[in-house]
Amino acid sequence: MALDRAALLLLVLGLGLAGAQKTLEEVPLQPGFEARRVEGRWFTLRLAASHGDLVSPTDPLRLALHSIHVEDNGDVAFLLLWRGAGVCGGENVTVHPTELQGQYRGSFEGGRLRVRFVGTDYSSLILHVRFEDEDVTSLWVLLARGKLEDPQWLGKYLGFVGKFHLQEAPVFNVDGQCPPPR
Template sequence: TAMDRAALLLLVLGLGRAGAQKTLEEVPVQPGFEAQKVEGRWLTLRLAASRGDLVSPADPLRLSLHSIRTGAGGDVEFLLFWRGAGVCGGENVTVHPTKLQGQYRGSFEGGSMHVRFVSTDYSNLILHVRFEDEGATSLWVLLARSELEDPQWLGQYLGYVEKFHLQEAPVFNVDGQCPSPQ
């Protein structure tokens, strides 16, 4: 459904094609990444994408990553929430480890996604999600455990935004409590 696809687009927590699309191999990965250390609540501080039409401030749909959990076999599960057009809901999206540390892959109806944990000190996190369906869409996200932006992490994130010719998007954090329909 359109809502399921929208929830998956948040995870890419991937955005017209501006500049040359960089290949997935050019995206770095955190050395020594430990998935269990990223478990818990995260706030989205910044969001950028390779496709401008996905970052329109006029879009009434509000998506947010709520938390990350790890599961059996090294799977990573992202809990997403959305609000918009009179709808509120949540979705779990699970990605599976690849043979490369810090890299995960999952699929959804009509396509697949690659997730890379680019950089983290486990209090701040830069995440890259690439959706592949009819084309490729990259999404870069700066996450933190608190609402305070660390200048060092913001600088690193903005470096990727510039390097990969991304467009910033509005950010929304949803606590996960959907109000009763009125």
Template structure:
């Protein structure tokens, strides 16, 4: 059923993230990264994906990162997705890979997620996500901020990353107060 795969597809597109894409090993990892300092509410300021053509402003389904929290050494992404008659919270837990600022975890329904905290001052965050599902990889970069609008210096750094990794800008969605918090 298409709705069952919706959260995975929406995560791929909503973080709302491959042909010319460099490998995940080329993605920088934040030196001295402390996951506890990225806990809390985040707003997506910019988003780019390797398959941005899959993101359509007319698409009735939307997914947005709400917040990040830690559970011991693990990181949990709190997401919301909405659609026609659907408003659901979704939590995705990823586990440390052994490299500081890099996490990996399985996705519901199969596939996996690789997460890099590429750069942060803990009020801005550049996040790299690579989703692997059924042999296809989708990469995305997100510039997140605690408040809108984000700092222009962070936007410049983010644009350097997406240029280097040959990605296309994608529409950004922040779903505030439209869904009940996930359990």
């Protein structure tokens, strides 16, 4: 009886992991993606996540992607600025290319992350970030070089929000007045 129960739990876990992987495979990649063309300053226009507690409007922490930089070795570095409880700071997050063009992976304290450049015309950008720790969390971001939304890219982004049943969050762009990250 206990052996049957253990087998059932393994089956459920296996199906759950297969479902999580299928979701990642459903996320498209930009055909012909050129990392160097996304370098520079970006503004976050829209943000959505698969877990509502990550996008709570009552959370005092305000996080914003400031810019993207591509290293000579092909790594992509994201400069994130944050502000909360009277403190302002920055963090560099670097991800490494995978065998799939437009997909990158890296790690953070307690887990791994995968970044996919879903689509871009290099003026607008849809980015998918998958955090893998105790849970698997998807974060979708609509970015632009300026603060105006392009209706075509907004429509694409909202299509993903609906398809993946995401919860949107308020957006905060930090103006870069924080001290540089260490």
